[in-house]
Amino acid sequence: MKYVILIGDGMADYPLPELGEKTPLQVADKPHMDHVAKEGSNGLLKTIPDGMEPGSDVANLAIMGYNPRKYYTGRGPLEAASIGVKLKEDDVAFRCNFITVYGGRLIDFNADHISTKESSKLIKTLNEHFKIGRFYTGVSYRNLYIYPGREALKVKTKPPHDIVGEPIKDHLPSNGKIAERIKQIIKESQRILKDHPTNIERSKMGKRPANMIWLWGQGQKPTMETLEEKYGLKGATITGVDLIKGLGVYLGLDNINVPGATGYLDTDYKAKGKYAIKALQDHDIIFIHVEAPDEAGHAGNIKEKIKAIENIDSKILGPLLDELPSYNSFRLTLLADHPTPIKVGTHTQDPVPYAICGENIKKDNISSYDEESAKRGSLGLSVAWKLLDKLIGS
Structure with a gap:
């Protein structure tokens, strides 16, 4: 079984009057994201435990299968x-x-x-x-x-x-x-x-x-078992952001160096997709992290946020969906790590939409990947640090 977790950092948002009271996800042209929603199960994911700051470090640690309350020690050690x-x-x-x-x-x-x-x-x-x-x-x-x-x-x-x-x-x-x-x-x-x-x-x-x-x-330096020790899976990260690479180091993941992965709006989306597909050949699980939607959210730039979502869809998710069926079995999860709403300009603690498709994943009649549609999904509201247990064990 191959597992892919595609994370659009800060991709979730609030309805905006400039978009007719819709979110960037609702108006973006994202056929591949919608395909994942249609072919799989949907829901909301609580990535930030109550009382903790809604940082990408906390959220992504949870997404990778570790309870932040137990394992999170700060952002600095991840950068180190x-x-x-x-x-x-x-x-x-x-x-x-x-x-x-x-x-x-x-x-x-x-x-x-x-x-x-x-x-x-x-x-x-x-x-x-x-x-x-x-x-x-x-x-x-x-x-x-x-x-x-x-x-x-x-x-x-x-x-x-x-x-x-x-x-x-x-x-x-x-x-x-x-x-x-x-x-x-x-x-x-x-x-x-x-x-x-x-x-x-x-x-x-x-x-x-x-x-x-x-x-x-x-x-301070955290102490935790590796992902392979915990789940028996060989994993890798695709990211242009140091703190995600730092998580990868502590979790025993291979940090794949992708030329042109900047952690900004100008990141090379195609290269990320290409290297992710290549990494699947000798890894069981791949975490693909894209920072661009978050940067656009911080800047309050609606146009760039929509563009980032569409680039993730066409240049990363599309090629992945073409490639994954060549393996005997796979499961793919699509999600944001936290919202970075345009009108707020920083991270919030709101649950994020997520969708899972692949082997033995039941459809739940959701036709679009977005914040509102996810509320009607069969997965309901879940806690992020239990996501991998659900993905691997179900």
């Missing part, structure tokens, strides 16, 4: 694993965003999607200045800071994408002496980066400067 940084017993890993700040307000949580090459130059300067902990280059604006001391776990931080347009001073780290130290590092970074040659050059090109860092999402 994805770039090969091995954490010591007392190390605390923070996610380090490069951001743009003007007039004391956070204007851009990704500094105009700064390149990895540019980030590496800024990281080098930060390490030359700060003597406590160490910074590591990740991908684009997504970088890493390691603090040597577990007391940093108590620091309260906020995701930068949740505070765009708001005063920095209202959202700085809090809760104790270490929080004051982390807060000072953030503030000091603005002085260090303000006139950095990289930012001067970016400004000349009309790009927003990466004139401050934002530390958040900290945690």
